[in-house]
Amino acid sequence: MPALSTARQNAIFLAVLLAAQLFLMSDSAKRNGGANVVESLVMRVSWPAVRVARLGAGALRRGISGARDLLAAHARNAVLEKQVQRLSAELVRNREAQPENRRLRRLLGMREGLAPVSIAASIVTSNLSGSTRVIVVDRGRADGVEVDLPAVAWGGAVGRVVAVDSGHAKIRLLTDANSGVAGIAQRSRVRGIVEGRGATTLDLLYVPRFADVIHGDRVVTSGQDGIFPRGFGIGRVGAIRASADGTQTIQLQPEIDYSILEEVLILLEPRDVEFETAAADGSGGVP
Amino acid sequence: MSLLRALLALACALVLQAGLGQLWPGSQRFIDVLLVPVALYGVRGGQRSAMLMGCSAGLLRDTWFQAGLFGINGFKRTLLGWALGSLGKWIDLNRGAGRLAAGVLVAVGDDLLGLVLRRLMDQPTQFPPAWELLVKAGVTGLLVALAGSILDRVAPARPERRIV
Numbered sequence: 354m355p356a357l358s359t360a361r362q363n364a365i366f367l368a369v370l371l372a373a374q375l376f377l378m379s380d381s382a383k384r385n386g387g388a389n390v391v392e393s394l395v396m397r398v399s400w401p402a403v404r405v406a407r408l409g410a411g412a413l414r415r416g417i418s419g420a421r422d423l424l425a426a427h428a429r430n431a432v433l434e435k436q437v438q439r440l441s442a443e444l445v446r447n448r449e450a451q452p453e454n455r456r457l458r459r460l461l462g463m464r465e466g467l468a469p470v471s472i473a474a475s476i477v478t479s480n481l482s483g484s485t486r487v488i489v490v491d492r493g494r495a496d497g498v499e500v501d502l503p504a505v506a507w508g509g510a511v512g513r514v515v516a517v518d519s520g521h522a523k524i525r526l527l528t529d530a531n532s533g534v535a536g537i538a539q540r541s542r543v544r545g546i547v548e549g550r551g552a553t554t555l556d557l558l559y560v561p562r563f564a565d566v567i568h569g570d571r572v573v574t575s576g577q578d579g580i581f582p583r584g585f586g587i588g589r590v591g592a593i594r595a596s597a598d599g600t601q602t603i604q605l606q607p608e609i610d611y612s613i614l615e616e617v618l619i620l621l622e623p624r625d626v627e628f629e630t631a632a633a634d635g636s637g638g639v640p
Numbered sequence: 641m642s643l644l645r646a647l648l649a650l651a652c653a654l655v656l657q658a659g660l661g662q663l664w665p666g667s668q669r670f671i672d673v674l675l676v677p678v679a680l681y682g683v684r685g686g687q688r689s690a691m692l693m694g695c696s697a698g699l700l701r702d703t704w705f706q707a708g709l710f711g712i713n714g715f716k717r718t719l720l721g722w723a724l725g726s727l728g729k730w731i732d733l734n735r736g737a738g739r740l741a742a743g744v745l746v747a748v749g750d751d752l753l754g755l756v757l758r759r760l761m762d763q764p765t766q767f768p769p770a771w772e773l774l775v776k777a778g779v780t781g782l783l784v785a786l787a788g789s790i791l792d793r794v795a796p797a798r799p800e801r802r803i804v
Binding site: 362363366367370371374375376377378380381382389391392395396399402403405406407409410411413414476477478479480481482483484485487489515516523525529530531551611612 | 657692698
């Protein structure tokens, strides 16, 4: 049998590789979430490299911020000392109030700790550019994380788990072009669907043209998508424009600044509880 | 030995890409370090090693930096490795300017192929603005040239026969 020429061998090799990738693509399209065997394998094999990057970047970031903080520390020291004194006095008062509070709660038959069962996860890698907006975190199936669980952070909703490995989970952010979440304006209770656009802003769609939504309104999760519990902040209303189909498209400024996000909380359960989160100004609330 | 070198190149690229993402989350608009080994293997090595490198680098990108269609980057970069490997047989790209051009070609080709594939598969498409693509192409070109010159010192390439 005549030997194949190098060019033909290469062509066959290319065809085999491309066919394998096509198979992977079609498999992932069919799965619609969940990591396939190859993805899990690649993740496991390449995890040490990502870990090195994470540790290195963390050390560098800490070094830079440490040096910066040191410079600013002298100026802030006096202010903080005064704050510590004030807070210490407050703490003493609060400690005295705690037993009374507990007693009264018991009297009222209220449940303590309405917080959802959640797990904190550190971001390992992130892609915040283009139409794909995704983060990978260091918690996976072994920690109870599953596909379609919601991820939140201080300020509001972050995204939804789309693939899980034993030690990692991939979270599609709200700003991803494939993301969608049911939202509701906190003031007027107008409902709509919030979709990512692969940009830094979000769009609130399917809102009737004359619905009461104004600039600055806060939009939170409505809980109707079966993923996010009610009440997690999504964003604040920015530009409003009328659509041809009798609705209005409302641009939202996300409450979460993804570029400075380092940790997220993945909500394991329950999904049917309402949490009214505080605005990002930190005026209290859950989480 | 060459396998070890390839794995090392991939690991370095992944460390740099992941590290950059942690320090500067928006950096992936302009810098895709995982394209560098594909371009370098295209201009330095044979067609087959370039294809394999493209496939591996693409799968790494799919795994750590992409959600949605798993394998799309592997597909794109396998093709790019093959194309660059073919081009490298005819034209000597393994010099400063050639590497720069290879980096630019790979960066532009990656985005164009991505756009075409996503359109074909009814996925949401978003082509980056021209200036962003230019910056990315320029940065990739410079990175390929820089990595190539470092490799020349550390591990000189074997002379290869050219068809022309």
